[in-house]
Amino acid sequence: MASVGQVGLSPASHSSKKVAVSPKSIVRLIQDIIQSPQFWDGLRVFGIGAAIAGSKWLAETVWESLKSLVLCRAVLRAGADGGGGDAYQWAMLYVTRHTQWEEDARDVEITTVSKLAYDSFNGDDEEQAAKHASGGESKSGLDGVYLYPIESTTVRFRFHSTWVFATRTRSRNGDSSIEERLDLSFLTWSSKTMRQFIAEARALYEQSERGRIVVYNIDRYGYWSRSRVITRRLRDSLFLPTNIKVRALDDARRFLSEPARLWYGDRGIPYRRGFLFHGLPGTGKTSLAHVLASELQRPIYQLSLSGGLNDSKFAELMTSVPSGSVVVLEDVDCAFGSRGTTEGGEEHGDRARITGTTAAGSSATPQRSAAPSPAPSTGGPQGAGPASLTFSGLLNAIDGITAGEARLLILTTNHRNRLDPALVRPGRVDVEFEFGNANRQQARELFERCDDTSVSLGVTPPPVSREELLEAAEVFARATRPGRYSVAHLQGFLLARMGMGPREVAEAWRMQEEGGSEGRLV
Template structure:
């Protein structure tokens, strides 16, 4: 009986036509070469398996498509998501919180850096640096170290910035309050911006209830804000990303609030300034403004000689009221009027905006309508002069002009709810339009120190305060990140050998030896700092200091007159 003829792939003819082979060769480069190689070496006809290969590819594509759709449906309907933008404060909150969690130290893939926020200036470690300085002051038993021992610890630590570790790009899983959460860091393609501004953060949780994500973000915000609970936050207007970048308010520092009693100013003026701001911030005042159609804005002008305490009053008031302080340099040529408008629109509802030395920022140009009218009349000047004046006008347009500032602080689109404080050393040089009522509602004149002011400065330097007796330092548990406060007793200072009655008597004697209305508070305080541990020596040397200061002042006053007389003789 003849055996049946069984064909094998190697012995049978190809099931594909030559045109099909040409098509496969076009779709799959190198197909003909591989097919001939398998046929000659292994006696395998690749064309026999092409239908199976295509079927496998189709099945794989179908499985991938089905999996993507199922994953999309599951993520859309059974996974809650929180997206965090890099240009929002919540970004800083979350990154600050992540850097201080124990699970970040166990991650295999992490991003190492010296800062965790998305600003271009590192400002999130100033409070902690002060805590570390306080901890280095004592040994393990809580005893104060000598300066040489203390400095040996500090100088080595200051060479290194503290490293921060945050999750790297990708998806990371962690547990929070018994729930499994996922954190995703996605890099976005953006060639002209820095990496901190070209990424997005996502938080995921399983289930349709996103409350656990909101609890996490609330905890992150609370942790971020808690470090500055008793401090005054100071923001500066800056341009990020070079000349073509955007402008925003950058947190530059966090400082302990200054007591209002340390500001040398007439008590009536000081309390009137604070009471006026408190009245402005009261909710009924806002309603009163709104009901009468009056713009809800308030402006103050602090003027007087340099060193008399204008900026100090503004800073102390911000600390007293617990509001943030926003600083803006009008002299900067990197800002234009659109940038100024953008910065003022980004201000919070309750804050203090400080414009220092407005007399040095080109706001002293008195506008003369008659001169402008004459310039526009025909026949006044030739074409060349008009071209030169146009170039001068273009040069003056760089930076912020007076009209631009007026539109920002009192224009139709001006922001409301903020407190504007301007300081100047020469109020008489300011344009009247800038200081008219409605733009400047209260003006405070700072003068030289008087008898009571001098005594107040002396007592502020040498009186024993609570912080001079005890110091509170934080002990950090690296595993739980919990801080434990330890109260340490500070060794007595040299001046504490004197009673408070003796300090008061020395303060009265010191104030008597200082002429009234001749020196600024900054000058007197600078002198006292030379003898900050010896109040008796400060009283003994004060007359000599007064005579030296008067001599230096006469020399400074004589220099301009002599130089001007020399120029006059040269002209003759």
């Protein structure tokens, strides 16, 4: 038993002993490592790697230093949020239209959908259309085809005597939005060339848009985006009572003048102006907004209230509108009518939200449900939920503390009586214009205008004298019953008879009215 106990205690006694390491053994170990060939092989590999990494760092540093000396860089962004503004459009237009790139490029992206607002109505399209109308061929044979640099590739061109390298890239910004950018590198010692390029690109872009109006809409990411460029519309092309055109133009021009801005500022009045265009469909409400923007040479920001916006997004859009712009909110009665009451008599008030328009054929006004109510609207699609635009959010964005200033707001509606008094009170709507069907004076002016412009539309009517034209216009005007037809209806009748003589058109209209055809285009 004693031997067994001694054997059992022997491991513990051995484990308690410490192994002594002498300095000589450490030195011997180091000597063995140094004398080992594997050590020197590893050291050589490490030295080579360090030399390569150091050389790379040195080369990159020297290259970046040289680039900063001989290259001037410019980054132009065209993200979904419009953070780059129009500068991206300037540069892309210059690269693709005013250099040799389009003719010499070997790697291109070919599309029939324009990436530039300018391309929606440009000089090349006008030339090609004229050649087709005369039976000729376009200069390139690529009607409606647009060429752009391929993404992540670099193209080069000369700006005056300086080489410029352009790289177009796209990247995802967040979960949904896409950012597109153009990197420009100028091979020059001075940054003056880069500034000169931007100035010339901007001047060429503005020259290309002369006589046109830029229209902005909300894109799929919920930001302002250039949707198209439209031709300017002159006041003489709009057939409205003179008092409406003159009043609206004079008021808008006076408001956007510098003395008016100073007058508002000196008196602490918010520098905002609101118009309400209301009346029958087809009477020229949207056309007058187009004429105002054209005469004042201002961009149009067009917004639909039924586009799934919430309060914060709508306020952000309204405050981001540049100064001096024309903001158009069409058919506001389809989003908000008069605030009604619930079944229990409680007013919907500011908690009302957009739930859409009434069903087809229904004569009821657009329905709105209170925020706490889960019941869907009976006159349209189900409500948009807590994230939809509220009536209070609309009023605050138009006339609240954080509302944008220096902009002309135009509201249009076909039903003035459906609008809430809070929306059209003074301060939010300063001037109202009522649009009705055509009177005889409008019918006479429209007849003369359509007959004069038929040649430019590619239709050659029989030759007539000015006296015959005025006589036919008088017959047409006398046959028109005031307040029965819209200008759009009369214009449709005249356009359907292009190529006929004015006397035949006037007689056809007179016989139609005497025959009681109830305004059908026969």
